[in-house]
Amino acid sequence: MLSREDNELLTRTGPDAPMGQLLRRYWIPALISDELPRPDCTPVKVKLLGEELLAFRNTNGDVGLVDEFCPHRKVSLYFGRNEECGIRCVYHGWKFDVSGQCVDMPSEPPESSFKEKVKIKSYPCRERGGVVWTYMGPPELMPELPELEWALVPDSHRYTSRRIQECNYFQAIEGGLDSSHISFLHRNAGGQGFMGTKAFDKSQAPSYLTQDTAPKFEIEKVDYGMMVGAKRNADPGNLYWRITQFVMPFYTMIPPFEHSPRGAHAWVPMDDEHVYTWNINWNPLRALTDEERDILKQGRGIHMELIPGTLRTVQNKDNDYLIDREAQASGKSFTGIKGIGAQDSAVQETQGAIADRSVERLGTSDAAIIAARRIMLNAVKNLQQGIAPPAIDAKSHNVRSASLILPEGVAFQIGAKEKLVTQPGDFIDVESTEQSDVV
Amino acid sequence: MLSREDNELLTRTGPDAPMGQLLRRYWIPALISDELPRPDCTPVKVKLLGEELLAFRNTNGDVGLVDEFCPHRKVSLYFGRNEECGIRCVYHGWKFDVSGQCVDMPSEPPESSFKEKVKIKSYPCRERGGVVWTYMGPPELMPELPELEWALVPDSHRYTSRRIQECNYFQAIEGGLDSSHISFLHRNAGGQGFMGTKAFDKSQAPSYLTQDTAPKFEIEKVDYGMMVGAKRNADPGNLYWRITQFVMPFYTMIPPFEHSPRGAHAWVPMDDEHVYTWNINWNPLRALTDEERDILKQGRGIHMELIPGTLRTVQNKDNDYLIDREAQASGKSFTGIKGIGAQDSAVQETQGAIADRSVERLGTSDAAIIAARRIMLNAVKNLQQGIAPPAIDAKSHNVRSASLILPEGVAFQIGAKEKLVTQPGDFIDVESTEQSDVV
Amino acid sequence: MLSREDNELLTRTGPDAPMGQLLRRYWIPALISDELPRPDCTPVKVKLLGEELLAFRNTNGDVGLVDEFCPHRKVSLYFGRNEECGIRCVYHGWKFDVSGQCVDMPSEPPESSFKEKVKIKSYPCRERGGVVWTYMGPPELMPELPELEWALVPDSHRYTSRRIQECNYFQAIEGGLDSSHISFLHRNAGGQGFMGTKAFDKSQAPSYLTQDTAPKFEIEKVDYGMMVGAKRNADPGNLYWRITQFVMPFYTMIPPFEHSPRGAHAWVPMDDEHVYTWNINWNPLRALTDEERDILKQGRGIHMELIPGTLRTVQNKDNDYLIDREAQASGKSFTGIKGIGAQDSAVQETQGAIADRSVERLGTSDAAIIAARRIMLNAVKNLQQGIAPPAIDAKSHNVRSASLILPEGVAFQIGAKEKLVTQPGDFIDVESTEQSDVV
Structure with missing residues (x-):
């Protein structure tokens, strides 16, 4: 038996929950590598610890795990185009690389520097053992991948x-x-x-x-x-x-x-x-x-x-x-x-x-x-x-x-x-x- | 027309509601006897006055109406085995008779007296007129079955x-x-x-x-x-x-x-x-x-x-x-x-x-x-x-x-x-x- | 970007919301005229600005847009009979014309004057351009139909x-x-x-x-x-x-x-x-x-x-x-x-x-x-x-x-x-x- 308080503490994993903060100190299996079988393949929605994320494999084969929603107008990037090292929102063409950086913003004038200022949430990913692992905690505290x-x-x-x-x-x-x-x-x-x-x-x-x-x-x-x-x-x-x-x-x-x-x-x-x-x-x-x-x-x-x-x-x-x-x-x-x-x-x-x-x-x-x-x-x-x-x-x-x-x-x-x-x-x-x- | 207060009073039937307490003073048709056609047959979920219950007919033909959930870890007894005068939880084998008494607890050492202390909610049942009736009120106030x-x-x-x-x-x-x-x-x-x-x-x-x-x-x-x-x-x-x-x-x-x-x-x-x-x-x-x-x-x-x-x-x-x-x-x-x-x-x-x-x-x-x-x-x-x-x-x-x-x-x-x-x-x-x- | 307050103001359209009151000052396209193809045809549920309404075309071809629910016992008039210039609730036969007036109340004695006192919400409708338009605002402020x-x-x-x-x-x-x-x-x-x-x-x-x-x-x-x-x-x-x-x-x-x-x-x-x-x-x-x-x-x-x-x-x-x-x-x-x-x-x-x-x-x-x-x-x-x-x-x-x-x-x-x-x-x-x- 647990008190109701301890039960809450044990089971709540969102960004603000203490257990959510603990879990974010570990590498987390996000998806099976084969779910992203090829460069530029269809992205996959992944919800982790209550956060709605999108996984995609870019042209180089690297996996990005980013906020599911485009920062511009909050449209789902799930419908986005996975092309040339980035996921492109189909609403206005904004494009993000695996680090979450906006790398193309064709709806703004070419001289605009707006895109440099736009970066979305992104979690580092590594692949080992057929698994895409991600780390959602403070970057400076990132450990090594677990040797399971x-x-x-x-x-x-x-x-x-x-x-x-x-x-x-x-x-x-x-x-x-x-x-x-x-x-x-x-x-x-x-x-x-x-x-x-x-x-x-x-x-x-x-x-x-x-x-x-x-x-x-x-x-x-x-x-x-x-x-x-x-x-x-x-x-x-x-x-x-x-x-x-x-x-x-x-x-x-x-x-x-x-x-x-x-x-x-x-x-x-x-x-x-x-x-x-x-x-x-x-x-x-x-x-x-x-x-x-x-x-x-x-x-x-x-x-x-x-x-x-x-x-x-x-x-x-x-x-x-x-x-x-x-x-x-x-x-x-x-x-x-x-x-x-x-x-x-x-x-x-x-x-x-x-x-x-x-x-x-x-x-x-x-x-x-x-x-x-x-x-x-x-x-x-x-x-x-x-x-x-x-x-x-x-x-x-x-x-x-x-x-x-x-x-x-x-x-x-x-x-x-x-x-x-x-x-x-x-x-x-x-x-x-x-x-x-x-x- | 009723006031909102009276409408609430009339329609709320949970254990703590006044109307719930009134209704619990009467015998209640729980299910049709034929829904439990044989001894040891498949149990039936019954929700009465907001309470999630499970009805089962034991080896002797008696009907039990008990809490749907095993007290141990709160797993549904609906998936339980109905065998030898009791419903047995499939998670750890705890078994309860029609009175709600735990009669077998094979996951604990044979010498343990824990099972005697474990009893789940159970309501008395009687059959008349092809109906399993139950009484959910204070035992000392139980009336006779209604002669409809x-x-x-x-x-x-x-x-x-x-x-x-x-x-x-x-x-x-x-x-x-x-x-x-x-x-x-x-x-x-x-x-x-x-x-x-x-x-x-x-x-x-x-x-x-x-x-x-x-x-x-x-x-x-x-x-x-x-x-x-x-x-x-x-x-x-x-x-x-x-x-x-x-x-x-x-x-x-x-x-x-x-x-x-x-x-x-x-x-x-x-x-x-x-x-x-x-x-x-x-x-x-x-x-x-x-x-x-x-x-x-x-x-x-x-x-x-x-x-x-x-x-x-x-x-x-x-x-x-x-x-x-x-x-x-x-x-x-x-x-x-x-x-x-x-x-x-x-x-x-x-x-x-x-x-x-x-x-x-x-x-x-x-x-x-x-x-x-x-x-x-x-x-x-x-x-x-x-x-x-x-x-x-x-x-x-x-x-x-x-x-x-x-x-x-x-x-x-x-x-x-x-x-x-x-x-x-x-x-x-x-x-x-x-x-x-x-x- | 909007403040959360302005976002609420912009998006809430119910009867008590400020934007709801603004929108109710205009004629509103309620449904396509062809959705009510014939006099006395099947009524159509229409929900506008959060209000559950029922549109019906009466025997004369006029369209009524009234509260979906009969005022008597709040049964949906959607199942009602559309007959002889009114929609009749099938529960007790109360009948309403396109103005919302109760015009027949056969469950009450013929000498009763109750029906004259019963009128349900009704919004005026006009047809133009293949559209049934309605006006849900204060009657004295009703404008002309928009000349789109x-x-x-x-x-x-x-x-x-x-x-x-x-x-x-x-x-x-x-x-x-x-x-x-x-x-x-x-x-x-x-x-x-x-x-x-x-x-x-x-x-x-x-x-x-x-x-x-x-x-x-x-x-x-x-x-x-x-x-x-x-x-x-x-x-x-x-x-x-x-x-x-x-x-x-x-x-x-x-x-x-x-x-x-x-x-x-x-x-x-x-x-x-x-x-x-x-x-x-x-x-x-x-x-x-x-x-x-x-x-x-x-x-x-x-x-x-x-x-x-x-x-x-x-x-x-x-x-x-x-x-x-x-x-x-x-x-x-x-x-x-x-x-x-x-x-x-x-x-x-x-x-x-x-x-x-x-x-x-x-x-x-x-x-x-x-x-x-x-x-x-x-x-x-x-x-x-x-x-x-x-x-x-x-x-x-x-x-x-x-x-x-x-x-x-x-x-x-x-x-x-x-x-x-x-x-x-x-x-x-x-x-x-x-x-x-x-x-």
Whole structure:
């Protein structure tokens, strides 16, 4: 439970909100590089932290992220012409480069110096790992790009999607950190398996997850956020651990199921009532096969099928996520809702546009989300006191989730030590591994 | 005309509103029993007096009506699993019985006593007359179930439907009490007849209704609400009476047209801008024939065709109730709108989500609605003074509407005396009567 | 740039707003006469300056414009029966004539005098030029109908359409006065030409418009509003002038392109976030040919295709005006949006429901819109001081736009003098002219 004040503090991300100011200290995934596939291609509207922006790739291939509206008469630049290193408003031909500078103002006399004085809001962009990243904070405080493993592997090793979810970003983060719910919500996930592979169903993990539905949590706060170790009974004398990270400010790492590709999320606030849910699968050791990639493109695993031309999902709140009540009743599916992503959306979105945390009843299994809230609230309150945010160091993001069996009495920090950091060279030496058994 | 204050008092039904508190002292029709056709079937969302609730039928066949949202993290239980005497949240498996008690909390350690402390809002339910009734008021003040005739006849004798109408409940009640409008709005009701039968068109009533369009009203306030006698000129020396009751807090009785089945409505506030319109036809003396039942199922008479899977009507505000302007212009239909129900919706909904009674121009023909408002406002103001509500006694609901011809000078209370109460045994002795001539 | 206060003053048009009071001093185009094609035909909802009204043509052919809602119980008269010189509410049969007087009240006793006391809001209507005009101001201050040229030519010479645009009326007016934007927004207007003819593409004008994209403006304030002369470089020693008028309170005149029919707009506030965009083409000298009329009916030139049964355009904000990004990228179309009307809607609507003029960056090319705002604000502030509005005199509207080439140094007021007023007899002597070359 949070007070209403803390709930507001946690969930409001606009330019004037304290949390908005905290989030603006980090690089933010703005869009997938492939959404701007060519120089001078169609621009893309992007709303970040409540700000309406426009992304475009210029003639040189550079990406600009600028105010969606022309400063002259406030017309949307979305209808603009993307030409010769600038986006040109179609109303009076004013043109802006990726820095936001007005570089052509043909409606004014040639001798006019007005255009030099006109510059629109623009945020610096960089591309890494198939993502256009942007930084919306004070320029003098801009950190290095975060070294998340999935952003560092070759493009061939990774598949990324994003979608709009109709709720505040933080209840989505909470879902990503909540190991407890996978014993229920994703139990028997409709034959789809986790990560789009059959590995989940074939591995031993599910039986541990089903047999011990009350994992105990061990939380370790770390520089970049926290590690959550969720332990369940395995064979006598052994514990099955699922270890996930919350990496500030909005990344979560999914513990793997044996040979399946790795998975992670980024939960990027669009505005306070919508979140861009980023879904990434990657194999650090080898390229994804065409078959794996095809399956993920279909919206399997943590991905979802989108309504063409939009980031809205085919299964959504308005159609009850296409729940199949017969499959639910027969037990063929625990929820009757097909797919991990839709299952998560169903619970996260029905919590309300902004979940009211002043009326919850939390249990011991909520230890991770309680800790995550505290970390975010501490960081935002600290920033209000002038204390710099955590996890600004690019290296701090280079962590891995893990799942493994350890003897009772062995701390996960010790027993899983090597698994919890990226092994140097892992994703450079494309070492052959057993290929995951794709559904 | 009402002051704005009284209009608010009359129309606001939430938990904190005085009218909300009055309405919570009565049993309320929540849903049709057949909407929960089997033990452990799909639950149904029900919004009553502004409260979002979930109805489910458990393994024993008992109906629970509980808070729609799991207390743990406020996820909708609508997606829950209805299994082994409880509804189980799919997020973390918490399970609640029909009393709202948490009976399973598998995400917490087995030794935890947390679940005993967790109980959600639940309202007692009873089934009678094919209806699930609920009581949302103080438990110690719960009355007996109301003995409305339609709820006491065998199921074979009755057909019930409900639909959502996009307006406040009280303007719908006013429509139900307004004898005057049937001379206009329902004149030549598109060949459908009243109650789905041809009786209306064949009886003498229509000519009285058409020839005398300015009925005079006699109102008698009674324990349970009021009786409205609307008299029109019939043959010389005789008056055609249509006598209807307003039974507190939201029932109206439709005076019959000769051999047609009887009809009644309940107008149950969903929230302040939507009402569940309940429509009931029954024959106290015999079972409805298959033919009658088939016709009513098609949405004839006071019933309406619904968009499948919803309680929204096919004819609705967004499509102008599918008005046929040619039929209207030719006089084939007075309104051009097909069906009694759609005609009523058209006028009641265009009054606005909540009719503004401070700007009306009422005439003598509005005597019944003026009286009904006064009765409701008196009851709510009395309750604020601690005076118990009227019509709490179950027996008080056991009344009948009537239509008949009486000599001038005979008071309807005398002349129709025997017709205005249920005759004991009527609906037990299935006495044969002339079968209504179904369209 | 305007202060927020002046922006409010400029854009709010309801009954209590100062601008609403100014606009109510003029005759207003309410609907096209053909929208009420026959006596006793289906009525039409019209919302003007925020007031919900109903237009109907009675048995005598007269048009009434009355409150949409019956005063009795506030039901929409839109569903009413239009019969025998009045619109009859279908709820209780109350009937109103075009003056708003209740002329039948059959739900009350025949001896009642109630109906004489009941009169609803009604605005006087007159028909001229294929338009139903209404006057919503104080009766004693009603002026003569404005003598706009397009309203005075024979019906055969004119084609009129109207549509709903999703923005405040004044940003649409600004678009109509903004000569600068046609060098961009309408450049290479997708092969459609201006006014639905090929004239634009064939005339010399486009090359002037394309070669000199920074017109200089000369504004002359006049009794009826203002004249805007926009001059561009033509051949050496010559200037290409486009001269348009802003005729109070919401008319703009499009300078012609050679032999094309003339064009004009009226921008009539529906409410503060929607405007009825009226589009008129006419030839003062001869009837439009069937071919011209057919093309305009298809939604070419300044007209647009409507969704059948509505005034909403097929190309609209929700579908990005059906922008063709390939046509835009290839330069086949400057915007990729087909049609002058849709191009204008795209820029005017994306300025927001009510453009925020406190955050603009205006240049010298915005001289006309700056002047128009000042004229409107002066008029409204003067009216608040009791000073009568300008352009009330019917004769003051009888002006013409022009486009022509003048030697440098010749003032447009002198050089174009004869072209800027209607020539007496022009549209009476149907003198043969070269027929415009229709696309």
